[in-house]
Structure formats: structure tokens, C-alpha cells
Amino acid sequence: MCGIVGAIADRDVVPVLIEGLKRLEYRGYDSAGIAVVExxxxxxxxxxxxxxxxxxxxxxxxxxxxxxxxxTRWATHGGVTEGNAHPHISHGELALVHNGIIENHEAQRARLQALGYTFESQTDSEVIAHLIHHHRAQGHSLLGALQQAVRELHGAYAIAAIDKRDPDRMVAARVGCPLLVGLGEGENFVASDVSAIVSATRRVIFLEEGDTVELTREAVRVYDAGGAAVAREVHVSDVSLASLELGPYRHFMQKEIHEQPRAIADTIEALVAGGAFAPTLFGRDAAEVLGDIEAVQILACGTSYYAGLTARYWIEALAGLPCAVDIASEYRYREVVANPRQLVVTISQSGETLDTMEALKYAKSLGQARTLAICNVPESAIPRASALVHYTRAGAEIGVASTKAFTTQLVALFTLAATLAKLRGRLSGEREAALIEVLRHLPGSVQHALNLEPQIVAWAERFAPKEHALFLGRGVHYPIALEGALKLKEISYIHAEAYPAGELKHGPLALVDADMPVVVIAPNDALLEKVKSNIQEVRARGGEMFVFADADSQFGESEQVNVIRTPRHVGILSPIVHAIPVQLLAYHTALARGTDVDKPRNLAKSVTVE
Structure with a gap:
């Protein structure tokens, strides 16, 4: 989503601001701007x-x-115009940038217009600039005006403001949207993402909900929601500049697809080293929290939701626990039957996904205190609000279309399923050792799947002229079909849908013809023969199929059936391996169509608005 960077220093900060905005480009945006006090x-x-x-x-x-x-702005209120771009300026004196959405902006706009303020944009953000300016006019300091203004705002926001009347100060605030402070020597920074300032400093403070902050060159002062001065912990970020560079790859998505063997190996490192599914992998108090749960509720959005759908099969099969998976934005707006002995699992790559955060708050408000966050960004909001946390170790993911974050989420969720099974006495020592051995070999299996890239490139050339595609899967591989369809439409703009293969004859079969390619996830598992029957249904209607099978699946190629065989079947972890070819298919199809792979239109990496 939108990105913020701010700096105060004894040097020219314009290069810092511009470099920071470039580092934030991966989040998605449609306009950009800077404002300075000269x-x-x-x-x-x-x-x-x-x-x-x-x-x-x-x-x-x-x-x-x-x-x-x-x-960098991702349009919500008002179109993509220079007039709606940030920063916004009030009376030529105060400049402001804002991420998030102000829910009561219309009422505040009317109030400010009555006070004589003129609006130049259609945004909710300009309301904040004028509101702070109004409180400055009442005699408040810049910080005091900000603190007074945010008390009158409803919604989510990360704000940074500067004022020509106070050229030695910058102020900022956050509720619901990420914002951090970077600490330098004789200079200080604010940013919505550590990547924006990592070239200047690695020492950061993650602002808490409701915090306001005042920055000068020499000092940073943080205040809590009540206005009291507080000391926030200083962290040393481990984000490396190398992880933010393309290196030999054409796009970040391509780089991140190929980083998956290492990301998976890093994510399972502690598990493999310990040789056991230990509750401590999820936190010091995990054994107590996980020990006597009755059910699991997973909350997530987008690709993370598909990871949750996959996990449901594992949790129910291994641990014998009922598992529900909800889209976070739907869960938070329905009447939920709460169960205090239910584990609530939130999944978010960024740890800042607003819908998921709000769903977590809702679950906790119902008395569901057993919470676990699966996340890729340490110290982000969702892990901080959860009782337990398991960090995936995917490293920085820049491409908007998630790849290595997805597969490492699957690894983390499988680890959870096996740990719950062990705590419930459903995992023998022999079975535990066998599962850990499969995990140990998983990075190699993923690398073998990556080696299929030349064959997938040839398929992508045939996909590129198409406008529609259908993805099919069964059982635990149905969510991988969903993920494949999402990836294809995200970056190639080909309309794609996914269905359980058994549903084909209940409607989707009407769409099948020679112009509708059908992608089939068909590993050699218990449902293989059922999938083969579904393939015949497509073949009989003149459809062309592109089948991702295993090396030992008995599939014959024909004029209508194209087959690429992934490495040998890896059993219960097969969905992770089969995620790789559908990622590559989407990437190379987008490449063939000439779309902007890393920054697809209308989309953002970190979704911090509803």
C-alpha cells in the first residue's frame, strides 16, 4: 500500500527521501511526492x-x-491525479503524508470548510493536514496540534508532518497502520517499512498503537495514546541491502521464486536441528497454550488464506482437530460463536494486514485468548498482539505476488499441525522422525521443481494469447489450484478461476472449449484416479489440459493433454512442491504478455486499508 519516509538531518535529505521511496515501490503505488522545509x-x-x-x-x-x-500513494479516496498525490499542504505552511483511511473525513471536511479551509484534493488525507494546521492556529505546538488532531480522527492512519514555522522538528503518529522510527547519529527518520531507511540506519523503534513521536536531529521522544512520554525498545534490523537488490534476476518475483529452497531451509532450520516437533518453536509458553485446545480457527487474506486452506487438511488429518478457515475481512463482520479453548491462528506476510489485525482483535474481544501469528516480519503489529508467534524466514519479499512467503507459511503451518498431533498423542516417534526427514529433503525437492522452468516457459508462450484459464485440484491440492489461478490473474491479467476437480460437472464444464486452457494439479496420491476421470470430462469437450503430475503418475501425453512431471511424490508435503510450477507458469506468462511483473496494476504488497 502507501509508503512513508521522512528525515531530519544536518545533510541534504532529498536523496534519502527519494531512495527510500524507491525502496517502497514494491508495496504498490500510483503516484509519489516529497515536501521539504527550505x-x-x-x-x-x-x-x-x-x-x-x-x-x-x-x-x-x-x-x-x-x-x-x-x-508513495495507492489511491483510495479520489482518482490517480497529481492533485490527490501526497504530500498535502495546508496554508503553504504545514506538509503531511498519510497512510490509511479516515472514516469520519466527510464530517471533518465540512467542519473545516466552515472554518474557512479550502480543499484542493478529493482525499481524506488533506483533512488531517488542515486539522493539524487549525490546532496550530489555536496556539498548540506542532506535536500538540498533532496529538489534538488524532483524537478527532476515526480510522487507521500513519502520519508524518513538518511545518515551516518549526524547521527543526518532525512529528508522526500511528493507529492501525505501520510506522517506525530510525535512529541515526545527528539525524533521525520515520518510515512505514524498514527497507526505506536501511541504507541510513538499522536501529529502529516500532511505534505502538496510538503512539505519537517528535523527532529532532538530536533526539526522539515517543508518547503513548494518553500523551505520556514512554521509552520504546530499540531494535537492530536484520534487513540487508542485498536482499533488496535484484542481482542477476530480471524481476524480484523471479528472484524470490528461486530463493525458495533457501527460505524453506532457513524456516525449518531450528526444527531440523532439534530433531523434534517442539512446542517451543512457537514461543516459550506454547505447550500451555496449545496443550488442550479443542479446535483451530485460521484467519487470513489472499495468498495467506490459501495457505490456511491447505493447513486445514493437515491439522484435521494429523492432529484430529476441527479446523475452520475464514477470510479475515468476512470473519470480523459476522456473529461468531466463540470458543475460549480454540486456537486462533492469523497468517500475514507483513504482519500489518489491516483486515487480519482487526479480525484478531475481534476474536480476542470474544474471549479467545489463545492466539498464534505466523508472519515474516519480526516485531510487526500482528505478532505483537498475539500470545504465540512463529516467524517464517523468507527474508524480504519485494514482488507484489507472494511466492516464498507462501511456501514458508505452508512449512510453518505443517509444523504447527505436526506439533498439535504430538501434543495430542497422535504422532508416534517413528512417524515424527519420518516427517522431519521429509522436511529435511524438502528444499531439494523444491529445487528439482525449479529445474522444470524451461518446460514451463514453453507452456507460458501458449498461455500468453489466452484471456481465460481454469485451474483444477482435489483434496489438499485444491488450494494450490486456487493459488495458481490467483498468481496468473495477478500478474498476467488473464482471468483465471479454480475449482475442486469434482465440481467440474456442476457448472464450470460449460466454460470449457478449445480457447480455455485447463491447468490440473495431479500428484500421485489417493485422489489421482478421480482426477484422471475429471480430465476425461475436459478432453471430451475439446479442452486442452496442462497437467502438473509426479514422475510416477501414469499420465500419457496426447494432442489435448500436456504433462510436466515434478519430482517424485513427496507425500504429505506435495502441495509445497506443486506451488512452484504454478508460480513459474504465472511469471513466464506475464513475461510473455509484457506486463509489469513486480508491480501489477491496481495491487499493493501490504494491504493496510479495508
């Missing part, structure tokens, strides 16, 4: 499109300052 006041430059276009304008206009803020 000797003569506030100056601003904004452009729709890429950060590079805004950068060229800033260079041409000789921007240079020791205090400034920057923003």
Missing part, C-alpha cells in the same frame, strides 16, 4: 506514475533541504 518555506513536488518521474522533477527543480517527508 529557507523560504515548504516546497513540494508530486507526480503520478513512477518514483523516477518525481525524482527527475525534483532534480530539475534543485530540491535540497535538511528536513523533509515523502510518500
Amino acid at each position: 529557507r523560504d518555506g515548504v516546497r513540494r513536488v508530486r507526480r503520478t506514475g513512477r518514483v523516477a518521474e518525481m525524482e527527475a522533477a525534483a532534480v530539475a527543480e534543485h530540491f535540497s533541504a535538511a528536513l523533509g517527508i515523502g510518500h
Whole structure:
């Protein structure tokens, strides 16, 4: 989603702001801008499109300052126009950037218009700029005006503001949206993502819900929601610049697909080293929290939701626990039958997904205190709000379409399923050792799947002219079909849908013809013969099939049936291996169609609004 970076220093911060915005491009955006406090006041430059276009304008206009803020916008209120781009300025004096959504912006807009304020944009964000300016006019300091303004806002926000009347200060606030402070020597920073400031500092403070902060060159002062000064822990980020660079790859998505063997190996490292499914993998008090649960509730969005659907099969089969999986944005708005002995599992790559965070809050408000977060970003909001946490070790994921975050989530969820089975006495020592051995060999199996790339490139050339596609799977592989369809439509813009293969004759078969390619996930498992029957249904209607099978699946190729065989069947972990070819198919199809692979239209990496 939108990105924020701000800096105050004894040097020119414009290069810091621009580099930070470039580091935030992966989150998705449609416009960018910076505002700085110079000797003569506030100056601003904004452009729709890429950060590079805004950068060229800033260079041409000789921007240079020791205090400034920057923003990449993903449009919510108002169209993609320069007038709606951030930063917003009030009365030529106060500049502001904002992530999130202000729910009462219309009422505040009417109030401010009555006070004589003129609005230049359609955004909810401009309301905040004028509101802070209004409280400045009442005699408040810049920090005091911000604190007064946020008390009058309803919704989610991360805010950073500067004022020409106070050129040695920057202020910021957060509720519901991520914001952190970077600590330097004689300089300090704010950002929505550590990647924006990692080239300047690794020492960061993750602001808590309701915090406001005042930054000067020499000091950072944090205040809680009640306005009391507080000391927040300083963390040293382990995000490396190398992880944010493309290296030899054409796109971050391609890089991240190929990083999956290492990401999976890193995620299972502690498990394999210990040689056991230990509750401590999920936290110090995990044995107590997980020991006598009666059910599991998984909450997630998008790709993480499909990981949850896969996990349901594992949890029910291994642990013998009923498992429900809900889209977080739906769960939070329905009447839920709460169970205090139910484990609530949230899955989020960023740990900041607003719908998932709000669903977690709702679950906890119903008395469901047994919570576990599966996340890729340490110290993010969802893990901090959960009793237990299991971090995937995928490293920074820049491409909007999730790849290595998905497969490492699956590894973490499988580990949870096996741990619950062990705690419930359903996992013998022999079976435990066998599952750990399968996990140990999983990175190698994934690498073998990556080696299929040349064959998948040939398929992608045939997919590129198509406008529709159908994905089929059965059992635990049905969610992988869903994920394959999502990946294809996300980055190639081909309309794709996924169904359980058994549902084919209950409606989707009407769509099948020679122009509708059908992708089939067909590992050599107990449902293989059923899948073969479904394939014959497609074949009889003139459809062309693209089958991802196992080396030992008895599939014959024909004019209508194309087969790529993944490595030998890896049993219960087969969904992780079969996720690889559908990722590669989407990537190379998008490449053939010439779309923007890493930054697909209309989408954002971290979704921090409803």
C-alpha cells in the first residue's frame, strides 16, 4: 500500500527521501511526492506514475533541504491525479503524508470548510493536514496540534508532518497502520517499512498503537495514546541491502521464486536441528497454550488464506482437530460463536494486514485468548498482539505476488499441525522422525521443481494469447489450484478461476472449449484416479489440459493433454512442491504478455486499508 519516509538531518535529505521511496515501490503505488522545509518555506513536488518521474522533477527543480517527508500513494479516496498525490499542504505552511483511511473525513471536511479551509484534493488525507494546521492556529505546538488532531480522527492512519514555522522538528503518529522510527547519529527518520531507511540506519523503534513521536536531529521522544512520554525498545534490523537488490534476476518475483529452497531451509532450520516437533518453536509458553485446545480457527487474506486452506487438511488429518478457515475481512463482520479453548491462528506476510489485525482483535474481544501469528516480519503489529508467534524466514519479499512467503507459511503451518498431533498423542516417534526427514529433503525437492522452468516457459508462450484459464485440484491440492489461478490473474491479467476437480460437472464444464486452457494439479496420491476421470470430462469437450503430475503418475501425453512431471511424490508435503510450477507458469506468462511483473496494476504488497 502507501509508503512513508521522512528525515531530519544536518545533510541534504532529498536523496534519502527519494531512495527510500524507491525502496517502497514494491508495496504498490500510483503516484509519489516529497515536501521539504527550505529557507523560504515548504516546497513540494508530486507526480503520478513512477518514483523516477518525481525524482527527475525534483532534480530539475534543485530540491535540497535538511528536513523533509515523502510518500508513495495507492489511491483510495479520489482518482490517480497529481492533485490527490501526497504530500498535502495546508496554508503553504504545514506538509503531511498519510497512510490509511479516515472514516469520519466527510464530517471533518465540512467542519473545516466552515472554518474557512479550502480543499484542493478529493482525499481524506488533506483533512488531517488542515486539522493539524487549525490546532496550530489555536496556539498548540506542532506535536500538540498533532496529538489534538488524532483524537478527532476515526480510522487507521500513519502520519508524518513538518511545518515551516518549526524547521527543526518532525512529528508522526500511528493507529492501525505501520510506522517506525530510525535512529541515526545527528539525524533521525520515520518510515512505514524498514527497507526505506536501511541504507541510513538499522536501529529502529516500532511505534505502538496510538503512539505519537517528535523527532529532532538530536533526539526522539515517543508518547503513548494518553500523551505520556514512554521509552520504546530499540531494535537492530536484520534487513540487508542485498536482499533488496535484484542481482542477476530480471524481476524480484523471479528472484524470490528461486530463493525458495533457501527460505524453506532457513524456516525449518531450528526444527531440523532439534530433531523434534517442539512446542517451543512457537514461543516459550506454547505447550500451555496449545496443550488442550479443542479446535483451530485460521484467519487470513489472499495468498495467506490459501495457505490456511491447505493447513486445514493437515491439522484435521494429523492432529484430529476441527479446523475452520475464514477470510479475515468476512470473519470480523459476522456473529461468531466463540470458543475460549480454540486456537486462533492469523497468517500475514507483513504482519500489518489491516483486515487480519482487526479480525484478531475481534476474536480476542470474544474471549479467545489463545492466539498464534505466523508472519515474516519480526516485531510487526500482528505478532505483537498475539500470545504465540512463529516467524517464517523468507527474508524480504519485494514482488507484489507472494511466492516464498507462501511456501514458508505452508512449512510453518505443517509444523504447527505436526506439533498439535504430538501434543495430542497422535504422532508416534517413528512417524515424527519420518516427517522431519521429509522436511529435511524438502528444499531439494523444491529445487528439482525449479529445474522444470524451461518446460514451463514453453507452456507460458501458449498461455500468453489466452484471456481465460481454469485451474483444477482435489483434496489438499485444491488450494494450490486456487493459488495458481490467483498468481496468473495477478500478474498476467488473464482471468483465471479454480475449482475442486469434482465440481467440474456442476457448472464450470460449460466454460470449457478449445480457447480455455485447463491447468490440473495431479500428484500421485489417493485422489489421482478421480482426477484422471475429471480430465476425461475436459478432453471430451475439446479442452486442452496442462497437467502438473509426479514422475510416477501414469499420465500419457496426447494432442489435448500436456504433462510436466515434478519430482517424485513427496507425500504429505506435495502441495509445497506443486506451488512452484504454478508460480513459474504465472511469471513466464506475464513475461510473455509484457506486463509489469513486480508491480501489477491496481495491487499493493501490504494491504493496510479495508
